[in-house]
Amino acid sequence: MSTPSELALEVDGLSVSYGDVQALRDCTFSLEPGRVTGLIGMNGSGKSTLFKSIMGVVTPQQGRIRVEGADAGVARRAQQVAYVPQSEDVDWDFPLSVGDVVMMGRYGHMGPTRRARAADRAAVAHALERVDLTDLADRQIGRLSGGQRKRAFVARGIAQEASLMLLDEPFAGVDKRSEGTIITLLRELAAEGRTVLVSTHDLHALPTLADQAILLLRTVLYQGDVEGALEPRNLTRAFGLDLTGDADSGGAA
Numbered sequence: 077m078s079t080p081s082e083l084a085l086e087v088d089g090l091s092v093s094y095g096d097v098q099a100l101r102d103c104t105f106s107l108e109p110g111r112v113t114g115l116i117g118m119n120g121s122g123k124s125t126l127f128k129s130i131m132g133v134v135t136p137q138q139g140r141i142r143v144e145g146a147d148a149g150v151a152r153r154a155q156q157v158a159y160v161p162q163s164e165d166v167d168w169d170f171p172l173s174v175g176d177v178v179m180m181g182r183y184g185h186m187g188p189t190r191r192a193r194a195a196d197r198a199a200v201a202h203a204l205e206r207v208d209l210t211d212l213a214d215r216q217i218g219r220l221s222g223g224q225r226k227r228a229f230v231a232r233g234i235a236q237e238a239s240l241m242l243l244d245e246p247f248a249g250v251d252k253r254s255e256g257t258i259i260t261l262l263r264e265l266a267a268e269g270r271t272v273l274v275s276t277h278d279l280h281a282l283p284t285l286a287d288q289a290i291l292l293l294r295t296v297l298y299q300g301d302v303e304g305a306l307e308p309r310n311l312t313r314a315f316g317l318d319l320t321g322d323a324d325s326g327g328a329a
Contacts, residue, residue, distance in 0.1 A: 083145070084109040084240055084271035085130075090139030092125050099125040101295045103139070107273060109239070112266045114286035115275040116305060118315050122294045123275040124162070127242050131159050143240055151240070155184035158233030160226065160243040168218030174228050175213035178203050181236030203234040207261060223254020230261060241265065243274040247281070259285050279306060 083106045090103040100122045107113055117123050128134045130141055130148055143151030151157055158181065181203070182196040192200075204210045207227035212220065217228060226246045233241045243262075247255045259281065262272050266287070274285065282289060282302050289305035291298040291314040298310050305311075 086142040088140050090129060090136050092129055092134055092136045098294065103295050105290055105296050105299050107271055109271050110266055110269045111287040112262055112272040112274065112285060114282050114289040115273055115292060116289055116314060117292035121292050123292055124244055127159065127244050130242060155236050156239050158236050158238035158241045160229040160233065160246055162244045172217050173214050174209055174217055175200060177217050177228050178231045178235050181232040199235045203231040206234055207231040222249040223251055226250060226258060240271045245275055247276055247278050255281065
């Protein structure tokens with residue numbers, strides 16, 4: 077068991093409501109560095125709310141979030157947390173190039189004028205190379221395929237040099253080849269010591285993607301190895317479905 081100072085992310089007693097609707101209730105878990113964790117749950121289970129709470133977009137009614145022992149707000153200001161949103165949360169018509177999007181990851185490292193230095197340009201070039209988008213750096217972000225768009229936002233997190241990366245449904249609308257590319261990249265980032273929390277409906281890919289899994293239904297139902305998460309009794313609790321047949325039945329959403 078890791079000591080608190082060794083934990084990459086601690087979520088303790090987190091509760092979030094939107095009016096009369098409770099999105100999260102007493103949500104508690106912790107993540108160790110250098111691992112990929114799959115966040116599994118049906119639509120409306122609170123996955124996006126959890127990410128938005130970590131990013132400071134929504135304010136919890138109770139609970140606390142700490143990143144590497146520091147308050148989440150402090151960690152965000154220190155550029156320790158990167159976020160890859162769902163596709164529908166992005167304005168793909170905005171006139172930004174792929175390189176512009178990735179350079180956004182460097183803003184916290186720049187001064188108030190946000191003028192890119194040689195180190196910033198080098199970090200962006202390296203990140204684009206990691207996701208195999210160097211040749212598309214000048215293309216408008218909305219003209220990319222679904223998989224390329226996701227890789228561009230992963231590149232933004234790489235350029236940011238964030239130690240914690242949050243990915244909200246990165247495989248939605250992505251072909252299998254791009255999904256495999258993204259999974260390989262996330263595994264490489266974890267091997268380098270980064271912590272990755274990724275929500276996904278793709279149960280079939282979970283053993284390849286993740287070291288462990290969290291099942292969420294407004295609170296944490298299970299945290300542990302992937303094999304245990306895919307047990308029918310646990311999936312039934314998370315999805316409210318009869319999955320006593322094939323547990324890897326793909327997107328049980």
